[in-house]
Amino acid sequence: MSFDYDLFVIGGGSGGVRAARLAASEAGARVGLAEEYRMGGTCVIRGCVPKKLMVFASGFAGAMQDARAYGWEVTTGGFDWTGFRTKLEAELSRLEGIYRTNLQKAGVEIFDSRATLADPHTVQLADGTRKTAKHVLIATGGRPFVPDFPGSEHVITSNEVFKLDALPGRVLIVGGGYIACEFACILNGLGVEVTQYYRGAQILRGFDEEARGHIAGAMQDNGIDLRLGTNVQRIDKTAEGLWVKSTDGHDAVYDAVLYATGRVPNTEGLGLVEAGVTLKGNGAVEVDAYSQSAIPSVYAVGDVTDRINLTPVAIREGAAFVETVFKGNPTKPDHDLVPGAVFTQPEFGTVGLSEEAARERGPIEVYATAFRPMQTGFAGREERVLMKLVVCAETRRVLGCHIVADGAGEMIQLAGIAIKMGATKEDFDRTVAVHPTMAEELVTMKAPVRTG
Template identity: 75%
Template sequence: MSFDYDLFVIGGGSGGVRAARLAAAEAGARVGLAEEYRMGGTCVIRGCVPKKLMVFASGYSGAFEDARAYGWGVQAGGFDWDIFKGKLEAELTRLEGIYTANLKKAGVEIHAARATLSDAHRVKLSTGEEFTAKHILVATGGRPFVPEFPGHELAITSNEMFKLDQLPKRLLIVGGGFIACEFACIMNGLGVEVTQFYRGAQVLRGFDDEARGHVADLMRDRGVNLHVGTDVISMEKTAEGIAVKSSTGHDASYDAVMYATGRVPNSDGLGLEEAGVRLGRRGEVIVDAYSQTSVPSIYAVGDVTDRINLTPVAIREGAAFVETVFHGRPTSPDHELVASAVFTQPELGAVGLTEEQAREREPIEVYSAAFRPMQTLFAGRDDRVLMKLIVSQATRKVLGCHIVADHAGELIQLAAVAIKMGATKEDFDRTVAVHPTMAEELVTMKSPTRTA
C-alpha cells in the first residue's frame, strides 16, 4: 500500500517535534505534523518556559532587599505586569518561530489544524483534508484538570496565568503539586497576596518527606498563606470578588482562584478507541516499552501516555521512537533515575529514591544537613538550605539526592550524572570540596544522620 506519509505526528509539543524532525532529517522519512494551537506545546507556550521567566521576574523583589543589605542604595519601583507580559509574549512567539523553522528545514510538512484518527493508517484534519500514514505518532500532551463543584467555572488554571489582564491583589491557589507551589511562590514574589489550599497533609506529594516539609516551611516564611488538609467546597461571584467556602472554615474572598489539582492526558475526541487504541482509566494511551500502542502502526510519547510527565522525558521518548521505527534499532526510553526540579523559592531538586522509598527496599544510611547559606545569612534572611543523600548500606551506592536551595535545579543536574553512573558515598567523599559553596556539603557529610 502506498501512503501519503511515512509518519504523521499529531501534536507540536516537545516530543512530537523531536520525533518529526529526526525522522525527516536523519531518516529521510516523509513526515507530516498537525498542531491545532501553537507550535511548541505546553512547555514552550504555556508551561516550562513562560513559568521559568516568571520565576526570574518574581525573584527580583527579594534581590532588591538583599542588595540594600549588601550596601547598594537601590530603590525598587512597582512591578509592571504589562511590560513583562508584552516581552513574555514576544519571547514565546520567537521560540515558536524557531520550532516551526527547524521543522520546515528538516522537511516536515506542517498542518495548522486539529487531527483525529480515522483508522490505523488514516488521519483527518479539521480542514477536511485526509492523509494516510504508515506510522502515526500521538503526542498531544496533557491539560489542567478542574474538578466539578458549585462554582468551579470561576476557576482559572495555569494556562490562563500567563495571559492575565492584570495581576490579582488576592489570589487563591488550590493544589499541592509542583505547579501549585511554583505559582504560589511566583505570585508572592510579584507582590500578590497568596493563599494556598491543599487537601493532603503536606505539599509536593511524591518528593522526599523531609525536603517537602522544608519547602513548605520556607514558603510560609516568605509570605505564602499555606493551608494543608483544606479543600474548596464552593465558590460564588460577589461584589467583593470570588467568595470561597472551604472545608476548614478558612472562608474568604479573592480576586482570582487558580486550580492546579492535576493534569489529564489530552486523548479525548481523537478517535483513538475507535481505531482500536487501548486507553487507561485516566485517558492515558497505553504503550509498551517502545511507545507502541495496542495498534501496531500507532505510537504515543509524552504526557499523553502519563509515564513521567517531563519535557526532557518526552524528547527522549520521541528520539527513541525514531531509533526503533526508522533506524531499525529497537530503543526503549530510559525512565530510570530521572532528575527533576521544582522552581519554588528556594528550589527543590531531586534525583533517585526518597528516604521513604529507599527504606522500604533495603537498609539505608541517611546523610542530611540543613544550614543558613552565606549569601542570605549576610543579608539577614532566615533561609535554610537542605542537602540530603540516601545511601545503600549494602552497595554504598547513592540511591537518592535531594536539595532545597537557590539554584537547586542547576545543582541536581550535575549530581544526577554521578548518581546515574552508580557513584558510591565514598566516591562523593573522595571528591574535594569547592569552597565556599552550598554544594560542598554534598561531599563533606561524613557521618550519617540516621539509619533505616
C-alpha cells in the same frame, strides 16, 4: 499499500516535534505534523518556559532587599506586569518560530489544524481532509484538570495565568503539586497576597518527606498562607470578587482562584478508542516499552502516555521512537534516575529515591544537613537550605539526592550524572569540595544522621 507519509505526528509539542524532525532529517522519512494551537506545546507556550521566566521575575524583589544589605542603594517601584507580559509573549512567539522553522528545514509538512485518528493509518484534519501514513505518532500532551463543583466555572488554570490582563491583588491557589507550589511562590514574589489550599497533609506528595516539610516551612516564612487539609466547597462571584467557602471555615474573597489539581492526557475526541487504541483509566495511551500502542502502526510519546511527564523525557521518547521505527535500532527510552526540579522559592532539585522509598527496599544510611547559606545569611535572612543523600547500606551506592536551595535545579543536574553512573558515598567523599559554595556540603557530610 502506498501512503501519503511515512509518519504523521499529531501534536506539535516537544516530543512530537523532536520525533518529526529526526525522522525527516536523519532517516529521510516523509513526515506530516498537525498542531491545533501553537507550535512548541505546553512547555514552550504555557509551561516550563514562561513559568521559569516568571520565576526569574519574581526573585528580584528579594534580590533587591539583599542588595541593600550588601551596601547598595536600591530604589524600587511596583512590578510592571503589562510590560513583562508583552515581552514574555514576544519571547514565546520567537521560540515558536524556531520550532516551526526547524521543522520546515527538515522537510516536515505542517498543518495548523486539529487532527484525529480515522483508522490505524488515516488522520483526519479539521476541514475533513484525510492523510494516510504508515506510522502515526500521538503526541498531544496533557491539559489541566479542574474538578466539577459549584462555582468551578469561575476558576483559572496554569494555561490562563500567563495571559492575565492584570495581576490579582489576592489569589487562592488550590493544589499541592509542583505546579501549585511554583505559582504560589511566583505570585507571592510578584507582590500578590497568596493563599494556598491543599486537601492533603503535606504539599508535594511523592517527593522526599523531609524536603517537602522544608519547602512548606520556607513558603510560609515567605508569607504564603498555606492551609493543609483544606479544600474548596463552593465559589460565588460577588461585586467584591470571588467568595470561596472552604472546608476549614476560612471563608474569604479573592480576586482570582487558580486550580492546579493535576493534569490529564489529551486523548478526548481523538478517535483513538474507535481505531482500536487502548487507553488507561485516566485516558492515557497505553504503550509498551518502545512507545507502541495496541495498534502496531500507532505510537505515542510524552505526557499523553502518563509515564514521566517532563519535557526532556518526552524528547528522549521521541528520539527513541525514531531509532526504533525508522533506523532499525530498537531503543527503549530510559526512565530510570531522571533528575527533576521544582521551581519553588527556594528551589527543589531531586534525583533517585526518597528516603521513604529507599527504606522499603532495604537498609539505608541518610546523610543530611540544613544550614543558613553564606549569601543570604550575610543579608540577614533566616532561610535555610537542605542537602540530603540517601545511601544503600550494603552497596554504598547513592540512591537519592535531594537539595532545597537557590540554584538547586542547576546542582541536581550535575549530581544526577554521578548518581546515574552508580556513584557510591565514598566517591562523593573523595571528591574535593569547592569552597565556599553550598554544594560543597554534598561531599563533606561524613556521618549519617539516620540509619535503618
